[in-house]
Amino acid sequence: MEILIALIIGLLSGCGVYLLLRARTFTLVLGLTLLSYAINLFLFATGRLVIGQPPVIGATSSPADPLPQALVLTAIVIGFAMTAFAIMLSLRAQAELGSDQVDGERP
């Protein structure tokens, strides 16, 4: 379980960083999205991985931690809005600069 989660987070952030380093805005937005998925999964795991336990202290010997879930929820909402903004900005940059290159011109 830990290895699976760690591999998924690593794969997602690796792909995200690779796409972020591309020169075009579309891949960049994709990279940001993948990176934020990786971060959200990571945040979820910071409360330790517990399966099938209620988030109530005293109900079981190893209760789940509800706080990271609340943090992830906030992060998802903010990330969603930011992605929408980045997409709109990329479209506007393409319209105004006539190119989808991050540096504004084709190399």
Next chain:
Amino acid sequence: MIAAHGPVLPLLLPLTVAIILLFLPRRAQGLTQGLSLSGGLLQVGLALLLLRTLADGTQLVYRLGDWPAPYGIVLVVDRLAAWLLLTSALLALCALIYALAGSDRQGRHFHVLFQLQMFGISGAFVTGDLFNLFVFFEVLLMASYSLLLHGGGGLRTLAGLHYVILNLVGSAIFLLAAGLIYSSCGSLNFAHLAQLMPGLDDAQLALARTGGLLLLVVFALKAGIMPLHLWLPAAYAETSAPVAALFAIMTKVGLYAILRLSTLVFGSNAGALAGLYQPWLLPLALLTLVVGGAGVLAAGRLGRLAAYLIILSVGTLLTAFTGGAAGIAAGLYYLPHSSFATALLFLCAGTLRRLRPASGDQLVADGDLPQPLLLGGAFFVAAMASSGLPPFAGFIAKLLILQALPQALVWGVVLLTALAAVIALARGGSLIFLAASGTMALPRGGRKPVPKTSPWELPAIGGLLLLIVFLTLAAEPALKFTQASARQILEPAQYVRAVLGGS
């Protein structure tokens, strides 16, 4: 009222004004401007009241929903936070007055975004936990993205794109760091973290150290510290003048976060992680100064010059923050001064762009410039103030900073970069203003009448000038206050007691 609800008022005020402004129709321009302006004025009044309440050294703690401290959300205002609240409120008021001259009508919802920006900045100063620091950073960034792009234009969009993407990556790293800190300590409340830090075992220490240093990376990105400063010159130089002036305080939010964390969470009582940031701050500060000095000399436009002066002031402040109580006190005195001075330069650059449609704010002579005396005088004061020449507050502050850090390397770098700033500003000023007054007498047939100085630009520029002069005249009480703030933040136990209660 202030004692009971003080910390939450500087957040509620801009948020409420922004929500009301959102519902006003587009044609109700006078009402929009009036409301926004009174919001800015009230914010200054609130900050002054908070400052007076805190003069006796108490810390105001506000528990949202009255949940006990480590579980609920707390807002804390101490001397440092109140000082920064006042600085940002005054700066925002001047920028807002300048914006009324016309840049607020270049697109929709300028005033809404401006108030939301103030909401984010104030929130970042008063929040008492790491996750809400992230949330308020996002609020202020979201507003800053839109403000930066306000008015449009190809270069502005390009600079904005880089700014947005870098800061989105920064936000991702912030979340990663907050997650690491939470997984090692099990809390995000600053005061609680300060209490938990000494008791961490080896495995947790590794996570907390990684998280803490990642946070330094994020704050360095926001503050524009070398090598994460590359987004700053283009973004600040391309945006409209009042927005750039307001952004003069944005880099200070990053510096504030570094100062708060390095004294409170990773302060002297933090056990193995005490002084986590100390080995990094001085080298980074000196490198930032060198980069800023080189950039100032290379800048070909006034806006870009002012942007590099911001990087210089960030380097100077960071240097000051490594100098113990005396250094922090001098830095906190330098902070409002340098913000006002660079904001004034941005406003001068904006007026210059409007008065000289052909050459803009490039450092070249252009006979078209009317009233070179008035604008040139403002530029002269701003240049003296931002390069730290006497008689202004910058000189006193830099003197105190150098006194707090008696090292040859620090003195050399600070003095040489100040010299670079003086040379660049003197060269720019003489190119723009001296040549302009020389050619004004020439008859110029058939040129388009240039719009005279707008009634809103003069009070904004004059207001910033007055603030700079006032800060110089009130050096003694201001320095007493910043010395008290420095002592307060270097005793984190007091903050922890105020937030968590108990002994």
